[in-house]
Amino acid sequence: MNIIQCSQALLAKDLTGKTILITGGYAGIGFAAAKQLASQGAHLILAGRSRMKGASMANEIGARFMELDLLDSDSINQFSKAFLSEYSALDVLICNAGISAPGAPDTNSASRRSKEGWEAQMAINHLGHARLIQLLKPILQSTVNSRVVIVSSCAADSMPYAGQPNQADVDLTDPHWKRRAYNDMDAYGQSKLAQLLYAFELAEQWKEEGVRVVAPHPGWGDSELFRSAPEGAIDRDAWRQLGMLSLEDAAQVHLHCALSEEIENGKFYSQIGVYGNPSMQGGGLPMEFVSPNFTSEKQKAVWAWTQSEIE
Numbered sequence: 652m653n654i655i656q657c658s659q660a661l662l663a664k665d666l667t668g669k670t671i672l673i674t675g676g677y678a679g680i681g682f683a684a685a686k687q688l689a690s691q692g693a694h695l696i697l698a699g700r701s702r703m704k705g706a707s708m709a710n711e712i713g714a715r716f717m718e719l720d721l722l723d724s725d726s727i728n729q730f731s732k733a734f735l736s737e738y739s740a741l742d743v744l745i746c747n748a749g750i751s752a753p754g755a756p757d758t759n760s761a762s763r764r765s766k767e768g769w770e771a772q773m774a775i776n777h778l779g780h781a782r783l784i785q786l787l788k789p790i791l792q793s794t795v796n797s798r799v800v801i802v803s804s805c806a807a808d809s810m811p812y813a814g815q816p817n818q819a820d821v822d823l824t825d826p827h828w829k830r831r832a833y834n835d836m837d838a839y840g841q842s843k844l845a846q847l848l849y850a851f852e853l854a855e856q857w858k859e860e861g862v863r864v865v866a867p868h869p870g871w872g873d874s875e876l877f878r879s880a881p882e883g884a885i886d887r888d889a890w891r892q893l894g895m896l897s898l899e900d901a902a903q904v905h906l907h908c909a910l911s912e913e914i915e916n917g918k919f920y921s922q923i924g925v926y927g928n929p930s931m932q933g934g935g936l937p938m939e940f941v942s943p944n945f946t947s948e949k950q951k952a953v954w955a956w957t958q959s960e961i962e
């Protein structure tokens with residue numbers, strides 16, 4: 652497998668004086684990226700919902716932990732207020748936290764709806780991050796050459812090898828699965844496509860403000876992303892046969908997006924991935940994201956819907 656790697660020059664860059672905030676940075680791919688960035692001298696803030704786990708992992712790499720639960724709008728508001736009062740610059744915001752396939756809404760603690768009634772994957776992966784980005788807008792726009800990295804997935808296209816041939820779409824008539832029969836992976840794909848469409852529109856909206864916005868797919872990383880999936884919902888053996896990347900390899904696209912001066916505003920950056928379209932499977936830094944539901948009309952509609960949900 653030809654895994655895409657971040658360049659050695661970028662991994663040796665001195666990041667002293669840079670402030671980087673990563674959501675979900677104390678586990679999985681996020682932690683692998685955070686560890687590397689902290690080793691290069693950046694001031695790293697790992698934001699997540701478990702104080703005990705977060706403080707211990709932050710301590711391990713010389714980072715700082717701050718509490719943030721992306722399912723809870725009050726927590727996002729409190730986090731942002733505290734962050735803005737303590738920091739005067741934010742060079743990189745990496746929206747990395749996420750959940751996948753937690754089960755039908757309200758069947759267990761991982762699948763519980765937000766207090767607004769939002770489906771958990773849409774709430775945590777997309778809407779929580781969108782609220783965070785908008786609340787951090789002043790500091791992102793006042794920091795010279797800042798960037799927002801919104802971690803999406805090849806699932807924003809489709810899940811062709813997971814027994815789920817369905818094309819991802821954002822159904823704005825029932826985004827929170829209140830009337831449709833629930834499907835875990837369709838809901839995951841919907842949240843990841845919503846993130847991607849939002850990222851592209853954010854790039855457009857903020858392009859005059861000097862903030863660049865990019866969206867990566869990290870590849871199949873050997874993380875605990877499916878830890879709350881109900882037994883039988885995910886065919887883990889079939890997924891393993893596709894080849895899983897180490898967390899360090901899966902962090903390479905995150906790192907490129909966080910570090911490269913060459914990144915292009917409003918572009919998709921991808922590790923090799925299981926896209927429906929074979930020409931996309933080799934990934935690229937950046938690569939064109941081609942998918943039937945990735946349209947400019949959908950982009951505008953998802954942006955407008957998102958802003959109305961989080962306002």
Ligand SMILES: NC(=O)c1ccc[n+]([C@@H]2O[C@H](COP(=O)([O-])OP(=O)(O)OC[C@H]3O[C@@H](n4cnc5c(N)ncnc54)[C@H](OP(=O)(O)O)[C@@H]3O)[C@@H](O)[C@H]2O)c1
Binds near residue numbers: 700775805869
């Ligand atoms: N692994 C893959 O193959 C793959 C492929 C494509 C895209 N991605 C994306 O990559 C990102 C990282 O995933 P991963 O594979 O590294 O998964 P992971 O190991 O499960 O890490 C996810 C992180 O998100 C945090 N998180 C979950 N719910 C949260 C909430 N309500 N508030 C704040 N933080 C929360 C988790 O914290 P807790 O430990 O407290 O739950 C954890 O730190 C995700 O956006 C995922 O969708 C992953």
